[in-house]
Amino acid sequence: MSDLNVFIEKATAVTTGHPFELEIAPIWRLAQTGDEKAYEQALRLIAQRLRSFFRRRMNNTPEDAEDMVQETLLAIHTRRHTYDDAFPVSAWIMAIAKYKLIDFWRKHGRRDTLTDEFDDADLSQQSTVTTEAVTSNVADIQKLLRTLPDKQRQAIELIKILGLSVSEAAQQTGLSESALKVQVHRGIKQLAALVAKKTA
C-alpha cells in the first residue's frame, strides 16, 4: 500500500506540469459543466493514456489491456463525481487505473499465471470468453442490455443509444425526468457490475 502512496504523491507532483495534465485539464473542466462533446473528447484522451499505461504493464496480454482500458473508463465514468478539483485530474485518473491494475492482478494472479492460463486454455473457449467480455460495440452492449430490468433497459436505449434528450425520453415513456435519470444511472451501474463479473 505504501508504494501506492508514493506513486500518487509522485504522480501529483509530476502531473501538474505533465503534458497529459496540460492536455486533459481544460477539456475535463469543460466536460464537468455538462458539455457532452468535451466529455467524449476527454474520454478519448484518457483512453489513449490508459492504453499506454496498461500495455506497458500487461504486455503479455494486449487483449486484456484493452479490456482494462474500457473497465477503467467505466470506473471513471461512474465515479466522476468523486473527482476533487484540488488535485490534478490526471493524478485522479491514474489512481483509478492503478487500483484497477492491482484489482486485475488480485483476480488473475501475476504474469506467470496469465501465460499458464493461456497455454493451457482451450482456444475455442478462450475466444468466446473474450467476445463476451468485450462490451465495446453496440451489438455487445445490446446483448448486455437485455439482461437489465425493462425500465433500466428502456431508459438506456432511449437516452444512450438513440440519443434522445431526457425530456424527449420522458414524453415518450410517460416517466418523470428524474425517474429516467435514476433508471439510466442504475442501469449503468448494473452494466458495470456485469462487465466486472464477466472479466473476473
Place this chain on the structure above:
Amino acid sequence: MKTDAFIEFLAKGSRAEPAPALSHKLFWALSIAGLLSLALALTIIGPLPAETFMTPTPWIKFAYTVSLAVAATFLTIRLARPVADRRAPSVWLGLVLLAMLAYGAWHLVLTPEQAKQQALFGQTSLLCPWLVLLVSLPGLFALQLALRAFGPVHLSQAGFACGLLAGAIGATAYAMACPEDSPTFVAVWYTLGIVLTSAVGAISGRWLLRWS
C-alpha cells in the same frame, strides 16, 4: 474501433445521470453506527446512573472520543476518494491522541502511590478494549459499506480510517455505560479499544472496500 464505440456510449446523454448523493450515504452510515453502538452498549452493560453525568468524568471521555470521531470523519472522507491529501486530518488525530495521553500521564503522576494501580487498571481494564471493539463492529461494517460507493483506492488505509471512526463512535457510546472514572484509564484502555477496531477495519477493508 471498439473502445471508441464504448466511449460514445458512455458520453451520450451523460448529463442525464444524477450525481450520487455520497454525503447522504456517509451521514446515514454515521447515524447507524452511532445508534447501533449506543444500543449495544446500553443493552450489554446498561446505562450509568443519571447522577454520574453531573460529574466531569463522562464528559472527559466524551470530549476525547468525540474529538477523535470528528478528526476520523475528515480522514475517512479524504481517504474515500481516489486521490487524497490526508495530512491535515492525520495531524489533528495525532494532536487529540497526544493530548489525551498527556492528560492521562499527568493524572497518574498526581495520583498518590497507593492509588496508582487503581487509576491505571480500574476494575474493568481487561474487558474495556474488547467491549469497545464489540460495540463498534456493526458501525464499522455500515461505514465500510457506505465508503465503497466513493471508490477508495488505498483499501487498508481507508479501512483503518473507518475503524478509527467506528471505534471513536463506539467508545463514545461505551462511555455512557462505563463506570471507570480515571483519565489514565481512558487514555490507555479506551485508546486500545479504538486501536483494535482500527486494526480490524484495516484488515476487513481489504475485502469489504473492494469495488469494481
